[in-house]
Amino acid sequence: MIDRAGLAAFLRRRRAALQPEDVGLARGRRRRIAGLRREEVAALCRLSADYYSRLEQGRGPFPSERLIASIAQGMHLSLDERDHLFRLAGHRPPAKDATSYHISxxxxxxxxxxxxxxxxxxxxxxxxxxxxxxxxxxxxxxxxxxxxxxxxxxxxxxxxxxxxxxxxxxxxxxxxxxxxxxxxxxxxxxxxxxxxxxxxxxxxxxxxxxxxxxxxxxxxxxxxxxxxxxxxxxxxxxxxxxxxxxxxxxxxxxxxxxxxxxxxxxxxxxxxxxxx
The missing domain is CATH 3.30.450.180 (Beta-Lactamase)
Structure with a gap:
């Protein structure tokens, strides 16, 4: 079962912890917020900004395994963090073996x-x-x-x-x-x-x-x-x-x-x- 509140809180914390240079983005002189913007994370995860925003707000549709995998990769999660994200979304984590497409x-x-x-x-x-x-x-x-x-x-x-x-x-x-x-x-x-x-x-x-x-x-x-x-x-x-x-x-x-x-x-x- 999905833990919407836990999923939303985890995504917000991870977004706040990410810096532009961590994910290959230019910081720019006018950046005044800690971490990344929602639209930046959405682009990294190949999602619409509206869909990602709803996930951070604890609402929206039930995210698929493929979508969660895309978020895990876009946010540069470790394997343990990826597995935690899958569990929060109500899915079984993928196998940790050579068939994984998740890059460290x-x-x-x-x-x-x-x-x-x-x-x-x-x-x-x-x-x-x-x-x-x-x-x-x-x-x-x-x-x-x-x-x-x-x-x-x-x-x-x-x-x-x-x-x-x-x-x-x-x-x-x-x-x-x-x-x-x-x-x-x-x-x-x-x-x-x-x-x-x-x-x-x-x-x-x-x-x-x-x-x-x-x-x-x-x-x-x-x-x-x-x-x-x-x-x-x-x-x-x-x-x-x-x-x-x-x-x-x-x-x-x-x-x-x-x-x-x-x-x-x-x-x-x-x-x-x-x-x-």
Whole structure:
């Protein structure tokens, strides 16, 4: 059963405790209130300001699990805080495992500061959870997919358009990296996991994947130099850097270029086509 008074009080306290810089917003000179405004939190949680206001006032409709998950992520809650929010809303908290899409506050704080780099947060199945505007400008909006196609691993082996973004000379290596990542996830999660389901799908739908699946490699990494074939900017050579969150098995991926290089200059042009 929903605890409307408790939910409203929790949301008000969390909003008052959040500062603009905590969630990637500019403070501005005219800010006179402690914490964030309701409309700012609503935008972060992808809700209407009216709907969020009613929740803080202890009224309004019964919020769904999906809506509560959006609020938990938008307010940068920890896993324990997220679980508390779910209980206040009358829902059972999601499992704390690698299937969770909830990003830790620490990783989000780092991500929110990467405004000048193409960056994304992905889980162990290659599903993109967040992208910076420059990240979208580099590879497209990878959060728009649904079903198995949410996984970049799945798209790589089933959709030729996914490979068009990368230099043809790197395709074989990338295939082995992705196959190794899936094998590692299946080993960790077991035969009933989403990772195992993904492997089964690719064994049935990809001509290339079965041969790679029989290889024993599990330790290939995503880091290193990446050669992109951007549809507007042409060839880019970027360095790939990662930061791993072991609790949620999420990885922050950041792309950079050598200052003064041709790719560095092209990277600056991404801001022109980025969806700011």
């Amino acid at each position: 506050p620490g990783l989000l704080r780092i991500f929110d500061r990467l405004t000048d780099s193409p960056s994304e947060i992905v889980n162990e199945l290659g599903e993109t959870l967040r992208q910076t505007p420059l990240g979208i400008a580099l590879t497209g909006d990878n959060t728009r997919y649904a079903g198995p196609a949410r996984s970049a691993f799945y798209r790589w082996f089933t959709d030729p358009a996914e490979r068009a973004l990368y230099h043809p000379g790197d395709h074989d290596h990338q295939s082995r990296v992705f196959a190794a990542a899936i094998r590692k996830a299946v080993t960790l999660r077991g035969p009933e996991s989403r990772a195992a389901q993904l492997a089964d799908l690719l064994l049935a739908r990809s001509r290339e994947f079965p041969a790679l699946w029989r290889e024993p490699t599990v330790d290939l990494d995503l880091i290193g130099d990446k050669r992109f074939a951007h549809p507007e900017l042409g060839a880019l050579e970027l360095s790939c850097h990662t930061l791993h969150d072991p609790e949620q098995e999420h990885t922050l991926v950041v792309y950079t270029a050598v200052p003064g290089s041709e790719s560095y200059n092209k990277l600056q042009l991404l801001s022109v086509i980025a969806p700011f």
